[in-house]
Amino acid sequence: QKYGPVFRDKIGPLSYVFVYKPEDVAKVFQAEGKYPARGPTLPWLIYRKQRKKAKGLLLAEGKEWRKFRSVTDKKLLKVKDVSAYSDRINNVITDFFIHLDKKRQDDNIDGEVRDLKDSLYKWSFETINTILYNRKLGTFEDPPNPIAEKFYRSVCSMFDKSNDIISLPPYYKYIKTKRWNDYCKIWDTMFETAEQLVDEEYQNLQQSITEDSRKSFDLRRSEEIEFLPYVLLRSELNKDEIVGNIMDLMIGGVDTSANTMLWTLYILGKHPDIQEKLYQEIRSVLKKGEYPDSLSVQKMPYLRGLLKESERMYPIAIATVRILDKDTVLGGYQVPAKTKIFVGYHMMSFDESFHDEPTKIKPERWIRSSSQHRFNPFSHTAFSFGPRMCVGRRIAELEMQLLLARVI
Ligand code: HEM
Structure with missing residues (x-):
């Protein structure tokens, strides 16, 4: 509001041009080219350089990034492939509910759960890992599997500590302080566990697949093959690159x-009327005791609208960054090539010219037939746009839709 829809400012040590108008956002994505560049999360990149670990989707750029996406897109963004994960996602939800029931008893605070966030982090951690490794890691077991628990705790600490380190000048490129060494140890644990899991799968595959049966796999029917075997059988990524990518998918898929x-549960807690409407919609689609799947949630527009409202009001990524390789005019200003451009979705989500009563939660605004919405496709997206948009989008949508349908 103070500086208008295009301005330059700093976040920590880094300087950005901020854009907040859908027309400018559209221009940025139109100019991003074949290899969109976002710029790295520095502590993550420096750790990998220092320890000689491969990058994955989050950190790679240019042709290397394109190679990674061409392998992962097929398995993670194709509707058929993602639909095939419904049963295992439902299994994790069942474990999550059993875990919550126990926690409610243990916590003993009038049926409430202390630290629901921790339980939800475990839910998303188990869900993404059940897709990547085709097995439950065991954080919901009682007692939890110690390796899974250590892995999970490392992921959580990595998020916490990264937030602190990102805002500092990157001294760790040159000086290894105790703080930096402790941070690296957290990553070491994550890499060791991921490497071990990939190795086990690799060995299983080598034992079970002969040269003849390898030829009989039709990689075009990818929905019939698990994620890791698919990636291994395509043979485009070496083992280090597979681990680097699995690591990035896991990091992207937890918080x-x-x-x-x-946030969606918070909205439901605050709005019993929305809760009731959602309940009625789910009851009209599912019989009592029936589990939702990728097809049944398609018949639940209110549920999908609620998730979109939650993403609009309380976005997990308030922005993404693009670094264009040519000069571009944004909001009447000449922005030189290589400038870091901060594409701010969050501000647009609250702009009255795109969303009626933007501070109100209205799941129905996303239902086409009932919408009076002056919707501009670049005025809201939780998952970004273009070839570099979130690779986990379909998985995230499905796991959240299934969980919400079952919670209600
Ligand atoms: C509500 C859930 C999620 C939201 C809102 C979200 C949002 C985003 C956004 C905004 C980006 C940046 C895209 C860009 O720069 O254009 C991104 C990238 C990414 N996300 Fe997600 N994400 C979610 C869930 C997931 C899940 C479940 C996974 C794992 C399966 C995942 C993995 C990734 C990866 C690996 C990238 C980097 C993609 C690339 O650079 O090619 N995300 N996500």
């Missing part, structure tokens, strides 16, 4: 879906 669910 995002968990926090979005946390």
